[in-house]
Amino acid sequence: MADETNNENSKGSSRREFLKGGLYAAGGAVAATAVMNMGSKDEGSSEPAAPAVATNEPIVLKMQTAWGGGNIWNDFAREYVDRVHSMSGGRIQIDLLPSGAVVKAFQVMDAVSDGVLDIGHDVPVYWYGKNKAASLFGTGPVWGGNANNMMSWWYAGGGRELYRELTQDIMGMNVVGAFGFPMPSQPFGWFKDDDVTSVNDIQGLKYRTVGLAADLLQEMGMSVAQLPGGEIVPAMERGVIDAFEFNNPSSDSDFGAQDVAKNYYLGSYHQASESFEWLFNRDMLESL
Template sequence: MTKRSEEKTKTSRRRFLATAAAGATAAVAAPTVVSAQGPINMRWQSTWPSKDIFHEFAIDYAKKINDMTGGDLKIEVLPAGAVVPAFQLLDAVSKGTLDGGHGVMVYHYGKQTALALWGSGPGYAMDANMLLAWHKYGGGKELLDKLYSSIGANIVSFLYGPMPTQPLGWFKKPIAKPDDLKGLKFRTVGISIDVFQNMGAAVNALPGGEIVAAMDRGLLEAAEFNNASSDRALGFPDVSKICMLQSYHQNAEQFEVMFNKDKYNALPEKVRAIIVNATEAASQDMQWKAIDRYSKDYAEMQAKDNVKFYKTPDAVLKRQLEVYDDVVRKKAAENPLFKEIAESQLAFAKRATQWEQDTVVNRRMAFEHYFGPNAKKPI
């Protein structure tokens, strides 16, 4: 190598090292710039009283987002009524009064009846997890976006947290036949309002935090809410000792978290990606926590609160399905988007539930084997 070539090589090496050093400095400095901007703070509200496990689920959800973003996004969740009443959450988030919220879609039933198809009904034999499968992979999300656009909702919606089948409700005496619902002053929400009205009940839609007080004052004679933990925390055993389990009125419901669309779109792309994945993580964790807590409170309401649980008679369940179909036919005739969503669910459910019925073993036999009256100690 000549002396000139040697100098040229050294110069090129110096330039390379200088460029690499500059790049490394920029890489180290970049997070400092982001950190200097401080975290993005969001104020949310749930539709649940602070003592309800549902509000706990909302806080759990926010904590996952906060932790996974490393504090770049900090969500504070207030209980129902802190800023707006529970049934006004959609408007508050859409207008930017709140940055986001945690609730259920049936609370928006008055805005568009088709919103009730996400959980307020029998789900065409799907459970809540299967309905979420339709939502993610069967076209439901796109239909929900279309629905929210049709009512001018300025939100980004995420569904998560499939719920177990909800009880028929709390009553003064056991329900033995469909006619026992006639004339009852009964609380429910969503399309279940129409179903129970058509079964003869006098329905009053109230948010969760107002139900027990209404029953205590005699404004309601019976009511449904959701699960053993929520019902116990809200005080249902103080106003009733009879709970009817199993119902088709809300067989496939899930939670909804919503962001104000402008504020969500303004978030860094990385944070938005974390939100998408954190939502799915929160969904699974919520199911695990629900199984643990609901089963404990179910046992304690029987042992400590003297609550008697009864299975809803098949005649009542069958009548629910018949009435639900009548209501859906009427809504579909009035509302093309309602019809489009119901038809999409039916098509997915026919395939998915056939697979489930053929594939998944009925666990009742195993339950009786291990815990039934003639069970032998397995270990």
């Protein structure tokens, strides 16, 4: 009887560890297929086979992104949600919400830490105001590597441990983070005027950016506003800003960047590499 009880406890523990590991690792799975070994694939299918888990009531989690309803990045978040559902055999279901459904874009980390949200999808630079070391994970200076190299550093070079030390030990946040979907180097952005030909021409220009670039460009003479994506076009229309960068032509055109500025400057340096971030409430993750 004791052996049977121990076996049942072991099975329950293994199942919980699988669910917790799958929830965390799915963020990397969509960016690196190496984590697919958490479940075997059906022959002829690119999707991992649904694992055998107990047929209990599904675990329903609330996840909010930092992106407006029509933004392409919500599609990335949806891919993560679908992958978790597949890898857990339907045991974990995630209710995906756009920015503003529960909290504003820059409040996602706080909401996850406080348990208002179970999961958040954003970028580290959106909590730069809490600790400027966030720039190490997205808006740091050019360092010779691309975003894929950054992902390697995160998962295999000590980046994840440094991130945990920053967010948990130093900032005291009740979160666990994961990275996925690395991004290429980003352009300087969209400008109303076409007369920016030298560094002198940016003096006094009202410009939207985030992170370390905001401090740097402020020192260079720009008037910098740190705004989430959903507030950029209204700010341009009201004259609050004269120019902005967000990410890339695809994502920017989704919210109408081309309708408020006709000049697009490439080849910048302010975000040489960046990755999306998943934030998990630590208590929720450890309870699985």
